Amino acid sequence: MEDKKHRLIEQEPQVVSRPSRPLMIVVSAPSGCGKSTLCDRLVDEFPRITYSVSCTTREPRGEEKDGVHYFFLSKKEFKERIKNGEFLEWAKVHGNYYGTLEDTVLFAMEEGSHVLLDIDVQGAKQLRESLIKLDMRHPIRRGFTDIFISPPSLEELEKRLRGRGTDEEKVIQKRLANAASEMESANEYTFQIVNDDLEKAYHELKTVILSGLGLG
Ligand code: ADP
Numbered sequence: 001m002e003d004k005k006h007r008l009i010e011q012e013p014q015v016v017s018r019p020s021r022p023l024m025i026v027v028s029a030p031s032g033c034g035k036s037t038l039c040d041r042l043v044d045e046f047p048r049i050t051y052s053v054s055c056t057t058r059e060p061r062g063e064e065k066d067g068v069h070y071f072f073l074s075k076k077e078f079k080e081r082i083k084n085g086e087f088l089e090w091a092k093v094h095g096n097y098y099g100t101l102e103d104t105v106l107f108a109m110e111e112g113s114h115v116l117l118d119i120d121v122q123g124a125k126q127l128r129e130s131l132i133k134l135d136m137r138h139p140i141r142r143g144f145t146d147i148f149i150s151p152p153s154l155e156e157l158e159k160r161l162r163g164r165g166t167d168e169e170k171v172i173q174k175r176l177a178n179a180a181s182e183m184e185s186a187n188e189y190t191f192q193i194v195n196d197d198l199e200k201a202y203h204e205l206k207t208v209i210l211s212g213l214g215l216g
């Protein structure tokens with residue numbers, strides 16, 4: 001299967017004009033509700049939108065490569081970076097540490113990209129809290145856009161998790177249990193999209209991004 005999430009890294013640099021206000025697009029969703037389907041389509045259609053590569057202490061899965069899918073760090077390295085204040089946000093998700101390096105996001109924005117952060121609800125909350133301490137002109141504050149994607153129901157989410165066929169029963173049960181509590185945070189996001197009909201949800205996602213660019 002083509003790996004769209006990290007495809008851009010291997011592409012030729014694009015000759016494009018810099019966006020005047022690069023966006024930092026934060027997307028959270030319970031696992032299985034269609035976030036990758038929607039976000040992959042977005043980066044496909046808009047080459048100037050690029051995924052942010054996070055750090056994690058979990059083991060690489062399958063074909064995952066260091067520096068491409070994640071920066072895979074030991075717990076000691078991760079904690080060292082926390083101590084040095086290198087993370088914009090970090091959280092413990094399913095027993096492992098995950099975090100977004102400030103440098104990763106700022107570098108991409110300075111290069112002229114809009115950055116897409118696929119992070120959990122705890123990370124998004126931390127970002128909102130730290131944003132208000134930044135100067136109004138700071139690129140991260142200016143570009144911040146947060147979107148929560150929900151499934152139409154927990155029953156439909158269960159169907160999609162099973163239909164995807166990538167997870168064991170135990171993992172599916174854990175994801176469903178987490179989904180219910182993640183959905184309680186949906187109201188904290190500026191935009192909420194229910195991924196019922198895929199085309200409709202994608203249209204809404206595009207509308208949010210284009211309005212963030214002042215084009216909506
Ligand atoms: P996530 O990235 O949120 O974990 P995926 O993008 O992998 O979720 O989607 C989970 C499964 O649901 C996939 O098999 C995908 O094809 C399917 N799916 C995504 N959106 C919809 C939709 N609107 N209706 C039905 N199935 C969908």
Ligand code: 5GP
Nearest residue numbers: 054055090091093098099100118119120123
């Ligand atoms: P996975 O291990 O399946 O790649 O990711 C598990 C969860 O961690 C997902 O919900 C994903 O959104 C979240 N995640 C990935 N990177 C980050 C990050 O940098 N920060 C936070 N807070 N969550 C992340």
